[in-house]
Amino acid sequence: MPPVKHLMTPGPTAVPPAVLEALSLPILHHRTAEFRSIARGMNEDLAWLFGSAEAPQTVVGSGTAAMEAAIVSLLGHFRDSAEKALVLSNGKFAERWVKVCSAYGIGNVPLKVDYGQAPSPEQVEGKLKADPKLRAVVLVHSETSTATVCDLAGISAVCQAHGAMLLVDGITSVGAMPVEADGWKIDALVTGSQKALMNPPGLGFVSVSERGWQAAAKLGQTPYCLYLDLRAYREKTKDNDSPYTAAVNLVRGVAAACKMIRARGREATWADVRKQAVACRAAAEALGVKVFSKSPSDSVTALVYPAGVDDKKFRKETVEKHSVQLAGGQGSMEGSLFRISHMGAVTMGDLKATLTAVAEALISQGHKCSAAEALAAAEAAAK
């Protein structure tokens, strides 16, 4: 099968040719001045993108590995105290962070809200007020499984008021929408290479605040997990080095992507993503298809299948007839929704091709709608 022309999945996202080229350069040894100079460029650009004075730590692993590293490093010391984390849980990924806390014996209280809903600052405040042992909040900024965004700045203000730490899964938000590691006083902010950073999966990044490092220092000499102990990374990142073998070609790929984002600008990149999201939601309305989320994220849109439309058949048609790869639903949402990414290298052109494919595949299964109307609605909204 030829490669798909429009990879619209929310991770891995489309990888631009300049990044593919960087990935295929002859291998470099990771303990060389040349490699460190590439890593320095990536570190500086990522600090800028995260809105942080300090470069994030680079973990070879999936986004889960990076988020687990943040949790065990900053909250690991809760195991030996009565302190607990409030874990905002409204989707597949949020639920995973509950499991991570439990794996390390970190006391945790889930704040459950329905799939497709965002936990609010008021809900968080209520919980923090009611239980002074809640000393940290763990949340997913943009929950990819339900395409739902929460009010991170608002929740951050609540955390500040209560002196609680704030750990954020920004895997589908950093680089796609406004997030400010330092400005919003985020103690750990995480992303992965395969989202807005337009690279293959394989690297996770964790930006840690000064308060976060102080919390990590409480862990003592023996960490609970060697590979995910961020303190060892910080020692090396200072010199643009790594504690374990660096994934050299992915670092090159991310460095190349960062250069592209830097050339375009942070705000301009966010605006582009937002424009596609707004256009997509308007087109959905024109198609008579419901947006799943009550608080839709800009980085990915989840749309509910009209009654009678079969997920597998629908996505098979978009990919085989139109070369448009869409994502389905995850877990209990499997079969009931599909998702379109707006992150990274996808353009309004990709979105339009996608909307045409979506309309035609819906029509194939008996849903009444018009591609032309969807495109017109998208264009009007994007203005």
Next chain:
Amino acid sequence: MPPVKHLMTPGPTAVPPAVLEALSLPILHHRTAEFRSIARGMNEDLAWLFGSAEAPQTVVGSGTAAMEAAIVSLLGHFRDSAEKALVLSNGKFAERWVKVCSAYGIGNVPLKVDYGQAPSPEQVEGKLKADPKLRAVVLVHSETSTATVCDLAGISAVCQAHGAMLLVDGITSVGAMPVEADGWKIDALVTGSQKALMNPPGLGFVSVSERGWQAAAKLGQTPYCLYLDLRAYREKTKDNDSPYTAAVNLVRGVAAACKMIRARGREATWADVRKQAVACRAAAEALGVKVFSKSPSDSVTALVYPAGVDDKKFRKETVEKHSVQLAGGQGSMEGSLFRISHMGAVTMGDLKATLTAVAEALISQGHKCSAAEALAAAEAAAK
């Protein structure tokens, strides 16, 4: 700086063009039939290479992550019992596995032998006999930092006799020298993508025995580390899938490398590596340079600098004048030795270019030797 022509470091090792090509293919989504078919090819080939009926688990991470996954998954339950692991410690990597055990509260007894020496089956037997609470042996088959190999088959026989589990860091042995996961009753056998598998760093592989899975089952519902719990991987590997986002382009790269190794044959590959190692050791003698290890590994050779030769100056000359990248010593061995890899894509031609560069760089610093004699010795030994 142009890329080095002869990357002779023991990881990352040289990456052949066919693999670089695979790495730069347009990205595939990991939850597709097409990707699973590539993963199936890799899994089947890796099972063959490991000498195991079951495919190894693929962890996105460095070799350390994969080895840590093996330890926490198979030995994690020791935390709540009096059982302990005997950790053979004779170099930087062996020392790391002691730290991993301690991080998880896994009781451990290091068996220390000097750098450059291999722990013997007799020493292991002595320890296991003396302390019946030692229920597992953790060892590095080929310790990269000192270029030292141990008698794995012999130690395996001792473990069998005592009913102890056997966990093996085969990071610079699998694919480079005889290792048989099933045949040698190894409960966990680990390697990484950036060694004999001729790929960039980023993937680790763990082959687990049936007894190993039974030990992992004792861990209960809550693992000690979510990301490194191999049980979750096994559930997905059965379908050539992964619990967390797969590093798709690296899987493609490893699949391509496996095809090359399969075409050449396991035994033929091992023989090639051995030939280079034997040639290198003979050349070292001709150069008047001592082999560091008392039990030299075939996958990498560590050579001791003659008195008065400066490491940094020496390696700068080989890379800048001859485009030969060598590795230095690690930890306390820094400055006193250099290392030459024989794994993966390097050929006798690369070794000869290396020996010439080594001879000339030694001569530059006043050591008396002859490149011609070194090459003659290498050729004679390789016959």
